[in-house]
Amino acid sequence: MFSNEEEKLMKYNQNLEQLALNEDKLNEAIEAGFRKAQFDKKKRKKWWLNAAVVAALFFIFFTSIRVSPAFANYIAEIPGMEKIVELIRHDKGIMTAIEHDYYEPIEVSEKKNGMEVVIDGAIVDEHGLVLFYTINSEKKQTEIMMENVVLKNMKGEEVKYGSHSFGTPHYSEKGEKTFNGTIEYFFENPFAERELQLEIELKGDTYNLPFTLKGEIKAKKTYAINQTVTIEGQKIHLVEATVYPLRVGVHVKLDPNNTKKLLEFEDLRLVDGNGETWSKIKNGITKNVLSGDEWLIYLQSNYFKEPEELYLAFNKIQALDKEDSSLVIDTEKEEIIEQPKGNKLRDLTVSTNEIRVNLYTEKEFPYGLFNEVVNGEGKKIDIDSSFWSGYRDEGYAAIGVQIPHLKSQPNPLTLELSFFPEWIYGEEKIRIK
Template sequence: MNRNEEYAALRSSIAEPPQLEYTVTRALQRNGKARRRVRLFGVPAGSLVACFLGFMLLVNLFPPFARACGDMPVLRELAKAVSWSPSLSAAVEHDYVQPVGQEQSKDGIIARVEYLIVDQKQLEIFYSLDSDRYEALEADASIKLPDNKGGYGSSSGSYGTPNGELRQMTVNFVEQDVPEHLALLLNVYQNTSENDEAEPKANEESIAEAYFSPHARNPDVLAAFTFDLSLDPRFTAQGEIVEVNRAFQIDGQMLALKCAEIYPTHLRLDFGYVPENSAWLKGLEFYVENERGERFDPTRNGLTASGDEASPSTVTYWMDSTYFSESKELTLYITQVRWLDKDRESIWMNVATGEHGLLPDGAELAGIQRLDSGNLLTFQARQYRENNMYSLWNGYLDKNGEEQSFSSSGSSHTYHDPDTDEYLDGSTSGIFYETVPLPAAAGSEVWLKPVFTRVTDLSVPVKVPIR
């Protein structure tokens, strides 16, 4: 008996609770003009892994939702795997799962695609890797669309998952809807980091290599798998577009909430761009409440926001879904706004002297480390959300005025000043440190491109009715 048959047998043997009656409802095909999104924002991969591990610790300590699947052995493992996400937990609780049960074996490795959670705009793939020959397997997971089109972003927080346990890949479709068919590609390799000897203390040469040289991780692929997945149209049609079209003012700037896209896996808030503003919208802190006071928060890992090709503004924000809450009323509360002032889209800095223009709110220059390859700039920054580190810079303009991107960057709650030998720790004070490399060829004077320049905290949240 395969996993689909097991699932069918289990479903037929269990009386369905009344709250699971509407598995596939509120289907609404998107019929407006397609809004093209060209910039995707989210947590860096390293931070995503850390967030995922932290969430899993919370899951083990506080499993408030596990009871929903306690009597369903087939779904119990999936319930544990998604408990960090209120949206996915609600989807599993409401039986909104497409079982797959495809298995392939190659070179002593077994790969299984177990479940999908999918709607009109997002796909969650749950798979496992196992082997009697290899320990600590990992996989570079990617998808291939039938037409090879782009318009999607993917992420995974499954690094370090033990063999045999569920791993997860998230695919967000931005420029198009989820297709009916696609392929999942898994290049499986062995994680040898646990067996690596302790790295020697960093010196100037190793630091230069880490920041200025291209990074390439090319592990030896033990086995490659391709799974052809067919997505059930009963799920891929699910979504509701709530037209809002409300304009409001914050900090002297005009914003307009155009619509809320409500899907089973997430909710998207789409804001309009107002050309007359003196600043670009670059970030929001917010939450949504329904008529019962139930609160829904922004997405904390994976894809969190996207931009519009017409402007530098960040106009679409991802958050926990209200789909299964049967909310009759929804209200948006905005508590913080981050702006990029149009007259400060680049900030001058003299790397030789350390002089610079007005830095973004909450940021200070912590130090400059001078190396043969160039200079490492470290900035101290204030967290705008607890346990959240973010990027301060989008790149820079070199001495010729040409736009350049940083080859790498690093963020930490601690900073060791190599000149003073001072050790700074901001972990208890809401401070973190970001380091970016400027190659010697950039010259002594550059213009840094900030992600945002100022932050407006609202003691009284701005209230915007959604419906």
């Protein structure tokens, strides 16, 4: 498609990725916004976002990285696609999928009480579905938020999924009549449904949008790796990389005999022989924990590229000594009993349903810290939501969790750390093709 534009688009993509690599702090902030999503266990792995944090992060992102006029003009030639330029420029995989005609227009809508919801189109692969939507309003709106999104088959049964996100709440200080976004589903098993309906709650009304996926589904590509690397004494076994049009899943096994608990591969990336890079997913689920020592880490997709050489590279991993990888507190005394070395966590406060602590760092560390809480009887406690206040001039960020019936939980409480500002470093570049 548009073959005379391919060279121009390739140069555009390379320039965009180079810019992204020079904006590490920004990328970390964007990823952190999504990692700090709230988690509803009743809906399996349904994620939504802390509105204030994510709105601020997206403002920074969209005012810092400009879409090339050439690419904007190119995408505008495709009917309906000019509306989603803002939504795809952060993801090279989605951009190249659209460039290669791997976008399916849908254009189904329903209108109620002056509000219209439109499913513009979709990108689908064997394990993922991304829906692009538009919300139109007869009156200007300063805030639009979808309260619930449910994907069903035509029998009315909810489709089982592994993870689900439906983007940020939409805000406009001056008020707007049109808002665009994406809804993402990723499935643990191959996704076979083609006759579907999407149910959305918006402003007190329920919208039901039936649609059919008719496009060809591209098959996955798998690169066997089966190599073990060692960074600062910690062994990491790289099993394989599976490439889908929407993302790449890198299967990683950590040696259970490692002395450190590895938390986050900050800069895991694919690199081709020319230096073009596909980095981690920036606006969705970045990792699936198969077990404590076995992960799938998700990268942007290079599916529509066929480089002669392809490498998996990383240099920086968040890590803590295993015996030093949690925060233990007494909620009655409001005291920290144990924490990682360095005394970075201070100023603990406990209210009716909230635990709050300040993280002191020399530089901003835009991550939420906690993903699991265990009470004094060894029982896991449900987390209603988590938050991160943003870095303050005083050198700290307020971080915390909200827990129902917190005061009735037996002490001490153990908050397992999923991110922390301690790292191990290496120079790893493994050829996979």
